[in-house]
Amino acid sequence: MVTAFAPGSIGNVCVGFDMLGLALAGVGDRVTAKRTGTAGISIAEVRGLDGEVHPSLSTEPDQNTASIAARALWQAHGDSTGIELLLRKGVPLQSGMGGSAASAVAAVVAVNALLPESLPHEQLLPFALEGEKYASGGLHADNVAPSLMGGLVLCPAVLLPRMMQIKTPTGVSSVLLHPEMQLDTAKARRSLAKGYTLEQWLSQQAYLAGFITGCAADDHALIRQSFHDVIIEPQRSAAVACFDAVKEAAMKADALGASLSGSGPSIFALCMDSNAPHVASAMEQACRSSGIECQSWVSPMTAPGAHVEDSQ
Amino acid sequence: MVTAFAPGSIGNVCVGFDMLGLALAGVGDRVTAKRTGTAGISIAEVRGLDGEVHPSLSTEPDQNTASIAARALWQAHGDSTGIELLLRKGVPLQSGMGGSAASAVAAVVAVNALLPESLPHEQLLPFALEGEKYASGGLHADNVAPSLMGGLVLCPAVLLPRMMQIKTPTGVSSVLLHPEMQLDTAKARRSLAKGYTLEQWLSQQAYLAGFITGCAADDHALIRQSFHDVIIEPQRSAAVACFDAVKEAAMKADALGASLSGSGPSIFALCMDSNAPHVASAMEQACRSSGIECQSWVSPMTAPGAHVEDSQ
Numbered sequence: 001m002v003t004a005f006a007p008g009s010i011g012n013v014c015v016g017f018d019m020l021g022l023a024l025a026g027v028g029d030r031v032t033a034k035r036t037g038t039a040g041i042s043i044a045e046v047r048g049l050d051g052e053v054h055p056s057l058s059t060e061p062d063q064n065t066a067s068i069a070a071r072a073l074w075q076a077h078g079d080s081t082g083i084e085l086l087l088r089k090g091v092p093l094q095s096g097m098g099g100s101a102a103s104a105v106a107a108v109v110a111v112n113a114l115l116p117e118s119l120p121h122e123q124l125l126p127f128a129l130e131g132e133k134y135a136s137g138g139l140h141a142d143n144v145a146p147s148l149m150g151g152l153v154l155c156p157a158v159l160l161p162r163m164m165q166i167k168t169p170t171g172v173s174s175v176l177l178h179p180e181m182q183l184d185t186a187k188a189r190r191s192l193a194k195g196y197t198l199e200q201w202l203s204q205q206a207y208l209a210g211f212i213t214g215c216a217a218d219d220h221a222l223i224r225q226s227f228h229d230v231i232i233e234p235q236r237s238a239a240v241a242c243f244d245a246v247k248e249a250a251m252k253a254d255a256l257g258a259s260l261s262g263s264g265p266s267i268f269a270l271c272m273d274s275n276a277p278h279v280a281s282a283m284e285q286a287c288r289s290s291g292i293e294c295q296s297w298v299s300p301m302t303a304p305g306a307h308v309e310d311s312q
Numbered sequence: 313m314v315t316a317f318a319p320g321s322i323g324n325v326c327v328g329f330d331m332l333g334l335a336l337a338g339v340g341d342r343v344t345a346k347r348t349g350t351a352g353i354s355i356a357e358v359r360g361l362d363g364e365v366h367p368s369l370s371t372e373p374d375q376n377t378a379s380i381a382a383r384a385l386w387q388a389h390g391d392s393t394g395i396e397l398l399l400r401k402g403v404p405l406q407s408g409m410g411g412s413a414a415s416a417v418a419a420v421v422a423v424n425a426l427l428p429e430s431l432p433h434e435q436l437l438p439f440a441l442e443g444e445k446y447a448s449g450g451l452h453a454d455n456v457a458p459s460l461m462g463g464l465v466l467c468p469a470v471l472l473p474r475m476m477q478i479k480t481p482t483g484v485s486s487v488l489l490h491p492e493m494q495l496d497t498a499k500a501r502r503s504l505a506k507g508y509t510l511e512q513w514l515s516q517q518a519y520l521a522g523f524i525t526g527c528a529a530d531d532h533a534l535i536r537q538s539f540h541d542v543i544i545e546p547q548r549s550a551a552v553a554c555f556d557a558v559k560e561a562a563m564k565a566d567a568l569g570a571s572l573s574g575s576g577p578s579i580f581a582l583c584m585d586s587n588a589p590h591v592a593s594a595m596e597q598a599c600r601s602s603g604i605e606c607q608s609w610v611s612p613m614t615a616p617g618a619h620v621e622d623s624q
Binding site (some may be wrong): 016017018019033105154156157158159164166192193194195196197198200201203204205206207208209210212213216219222225226231 | 328329330402466468469470471476478502505506507508509510512513514515516517518519520521522524525528529534537538543592
């Protein structure tokens with residue numbers, strides 16, 4: 001019996017739509033996997049953090065990213081016995097915090113420990129992606145990759161299965177604010193514009209390249225100058241009523257930048273470690289002033305990836 | 313009297329349209345600047361490498377990137393005397409090798425040495441860009457920045473006047489092949505498509521990010537996997553009859569990648585230092601087999617930028 005933890009994550013990270021992700025600390029999903037005599041993958045139960053049976057998630061193995069990912073791995077490398085999963089959701093549903101990816105990653109990390117021959121950690125990516133594909137309808141690794149590997153990860157579709165750990169700047173944290181509302185990621189994706197100008201593309205590409213270069217060089221001014229999403233954020237932010245107020249509050253509190261986490265509704269900021277409590281409280285206050293209850297998490301940009309917590 | 317040399321350069325470098333440039337070695341323009349009693353900037357002569365008066369370049373100060381750039385610098389930081397320029401062109405005209413940028417950069421570096429108070433080298437960028445603006449009709453630093461700074465430089469319009477030196481991978485050279493034909497850069501730019509899909513943008517952005525990450529990590533496999541231009545090259549390569557044959561020859565000779573230099577007609581490849589003579593000869597042979605005479609240059613990716621050669 002093995003229990004694995006996989007963190008939630010910030011998809012896109014403002015500058016890298018579909019290809020950049022950042023792991024969170026202290027919020028994630030747990031999967032316990034144990035062998036059964038019956039072949040195949042089953043889900044024994046799905047519970048929330050409070051220990052109660054989860055009100056909305058199904059235990060149907062075809063409808064859960066954890067079991068879909070676990071099955072892909074077990075079919076490729078398992079044996080003739082079966083696996084039963086117990087899923088404990090720590091990431092709020094449809095929060096834009098990479099919850100479906102965290103479930104898939106926790107499941108493959110737990111099941112990997114039960115394989116006749118375990119795979120190297122980074123080789124679990126394609127199996128976890130099978131689960132994510134079910135959830136988002138496409139091949140986007142920007143939540144799965146940071147949840148698996150930790151830290152800041154570049155993982156564009158055209159370079160998969162490669163993923164590149166990006167050096168994070170010293171002394172920078174993320175602040176993630178989750179407003180208590182839900183958004184449908186797949187729907188958010190379908191509503192994106194189809195066509196873009198050369199100028200839009202060049203600006204956004206420049207910001208991604210500037211951000212990566214700024215991170216590697218510990219150049220906070222360059223990170224700040226590059227932290228803009230001129231393409232996706234303007235299309236999505238209107239769906240999150242408190243977005244403008246929360247972003248403005250973060251910037252006024254001297255954050256390096258702020259944007260939507262994934263397709264929202266969560267909003268995140270990057271800021272110096274020492275300033276994180278101040279930024280978090282400014283963002284929370286702005287959100288509540290918009291009439292929306294919220295919760296926030298502070299994570300170092302070096303937050304660790306998924307790992308086995310308990311094995312017996 | 314000061315003489316400065318500024319190298320030619322590879323604009324775009326395949327993955328970074330308008331925002332990435334790589335300095336060449338051993339090919340560039342020279343500008344000699346001397347004070348005169350007459351206020352303003354004049355051009356005494358423009359000669360080719362053979363020492364003869366250049367057959368097509370004008371000595372009209374409003375029509376030469378060297379004098380336009382020198383004038384911008386002198387007007388901002390000079391005195392009431394004047395400057396006379398002697399320009400020696402080493403970069404072939406309309407070759408896609410950054411010749412107009414090299415003239416502008418050599419001019420500002422020479423004139424800078426005559427200023428009452430010389431500026432730090434990197435602060436010359438905006439003045440050199442004034443010349444380039446005249447030549448290309450836009451604010452593109454991808455030739456001026458590498459010519460000024462040397463090596464591989466990231467310099468997107470939205471981040472100017474910042475430019476970021478990108479760590480180059482160890483042991484990698486560029487091979488630049490100049491087919492004896494000319495292309496009009498400004499015309500090539502006007503003929504680009506106006507609209508692009510989300511998928512095109514994401515692929516190209518991924519390749520730029522992958523290339524920069526691969527360079528920093530000395531990861532040749534990642535450089536190879538990322539070295540694609542899915543947007544601009546397909547629109548421009550048809551204007552260069554030998555392009556497909558030369559690129560194919562470079563790749564068969566085990567180059568890491570190959571593409572147009574700037575808007576062409578020059579074609580470049582990146583390859584391991586030890587393999588550069590082989591790649592250069594394969595590219596030359598393919599070009600001549602297409603019935604086009606050519607010349608090639610091999611440069612380390614760390615080629616130096618502009619500098620004062622002689623001062624008296």
